[in-house]
Amino acid sequence: MALLLLSAVADIANTPDLLSRGAVSASLRFAVPIVLAGLGGLWAERCGVINIGLEGMMIIGTWMGAWAGFQWSPWVGVLAAIAGGAVFGAFHALMTVSFGVDQAVSGIAINVAALGLGRFLSSIFFEGQPGGGISQSPHVGQIANVSVPGLAEVLDPIAELETPVISDLAEIAIGMTTGVSLLTLLAAVLVFLSWWVLFRTSFGLRLRACGENPAAADSLGVNPNRMRYAALTVSGALAGLGGAFLVTVASSIYREGQVAGRGFIGLATVIFGNWMPGRLTIGALLFGFTDALRTRQETTMTALLIVGAVVFAFLTVRAIRTRNRGATFAYAIAAVGLGWWFLGFGVVPSEFVGFAPHLTTLLVLSLAHQRIRPPQGIGVPYRRSEAN
């Protein structure tokens, strides 16, 4: 359905790059750090703690990844990044769970501290190294890519037929199976693993119970404080891995400002995905897709205007059916606005594309709020002696 739409749009707007293998693999590359940050947010929030510090934990991940990566090997860098993120995740738990610090305060302090630490540590460990400086690290090796052998050769002729849809499918398949980083595969495994642990094991049930109603969980013999320590450590580790991906796959260097708000977008995908790992991943892929398009062709963005208009028109129809007048109104305005934009200007300034994920999150939050269901105990500190 969505594919049909995109395929048609690529034809209409004459932007073949929209579904090329390059765009697909770039989207994947942009999406993985967001997925990992999102999973980090998911683990924390499912246990009742908001982790605004994800951004900072990713920064720590990038730094640790580069520091260990350039000295030993990229894989050691990945491990160091995971460890660094986990330490900061545990620190967030120490602050919020043991010391009763407000979750947002602790998260913000971690973000600020991570920025400062990154620069400070770089000035000690990277300055003077070949290519290194206060705002960047020496060259770090990359994690190896793998491809499904033989598949590209089989699919290439199909892709070159230029039959709508089928060729596009072939392009996507090639993009997703050729030159895929091992870390991307690891991320895919982690999405599945997160779902399995959180929703199919008794540990996950207990963890989620602490996010819904910690007092009730406590009365049944689950220690919410210990659970939150565990959840936040995992959360930090995932964010750290996301940082490592930026250093060892998306680039081959640590650079200041490299995380660029991906931790916050990760938080947004948690909401977007309604606190479920699968949907969160779809959200992250969408955000990755817009990111990838922005860096490729300006005209490609124009195509997205049509996509947006059609999607909003579809949502309008659905809102009319459910008699949600406010949403009908808002979606209709969006649909007409985007359509008019396409016909009238035909260009999207790249500055606007930059905040598309954020705007989408705001819209989703404010328009679809009946359908989203956050964990009930989220953001509420739990103190055993004061439970009621």
Add this chain to the structure above:
Amino acid sequence: MIETRIERLLLQLIAPVVAIVFAALLAAAILHFTGADAGSVLGEVVAFGTTPASLVAVLNKATTFYLAGIAGAIGFRMLLFNIGIDGQYRLAVFFAAVVGASVSLPPVLHVTLIVVVAMAVGAGWAALAGYIKVTRGVSEVISTIMLNAVATGIIAYLLAPGRLAERVAGSNNIRTPPIPSSGWFPGFGVAGKEVFGFTLVAVALGIAFWILLNRTRFGFELRASGLSLRAAAVSGVNSKRMIFVTMVMSGGMAGLVGIPQLLGSSHQYGLDFPAGFGFTGLAIAILGRNHPLGVAFGALLWAWLERSSQILDLLGVSREIVTIMQATIVLSVVVAYEVVRRVNVRRQQKLVGRSEHEGIDNGAAA
């Protein structure tokens, strides 16, 4: 009498003092670990930070921080986390600069217009977050983070040659046109340097905030809601209205954050305009316990740390150690407040227990 006023004040002061000492010790430990001589570095920093030029710079910077801190404190009083201060003030100062440069008015009126535009834009941007919080229950923490990104995009789009800005000849900087001198806020000279005139306005705003909190019905309802939203709602406070109004006020104050700089020295908005005061404001509000005086102290401390850290680079120490110190201060002050609170509760319980005991004993004797 369970405790005296002085005792209570002392208990309030313990936390920040402990936090600052702890952060300083940590910084010294890091310096020592990296091979620098902590004692002499500290001496140089203090010497540089107390020169007259530094003190004036600190005062100017503290004005900006103070406004950001008050913006944060207004929100905190209502249990609102206005992470959007950053976006609100950048959008506000940008539009204020654009409007200020495009009109010509008599001096006082011109400045007033710029200030009003800034407050209106900041308040309007915050109102979006307030509105979806009240009507749709969207947490302001998330919505303001997202609105910050949107504000960044809008400014990036408009601040381009041919739109609302122009390229500065011979550099990469892009700026809005300069505001004519009728729209400048005169400063006053101290020790050969100029202090922003807006500093006085900031002080007045701090006093106004105190009066609003402690001497008006709105302030009473605000404090009551901040202590317990449910209890206040039961006693007749319209909590939705309170949330919305508080958010708008916080945004309006945030809109002023860039104004001292705009009216006092740069007179135009450009890529080089200082940014990123949002988190600073929240940190200062936390440090100052949302009290106008406490926030002033926090703003001065922050500004002093930032100013005196400039000497660090010359001493071969990365000045980012100050950022680490600031984060440490925020976290340890919150922890210290919490510890003091718990100790205090226990102490009061003990005192109450003892006085009740005495009462019973007396009754038995009688």
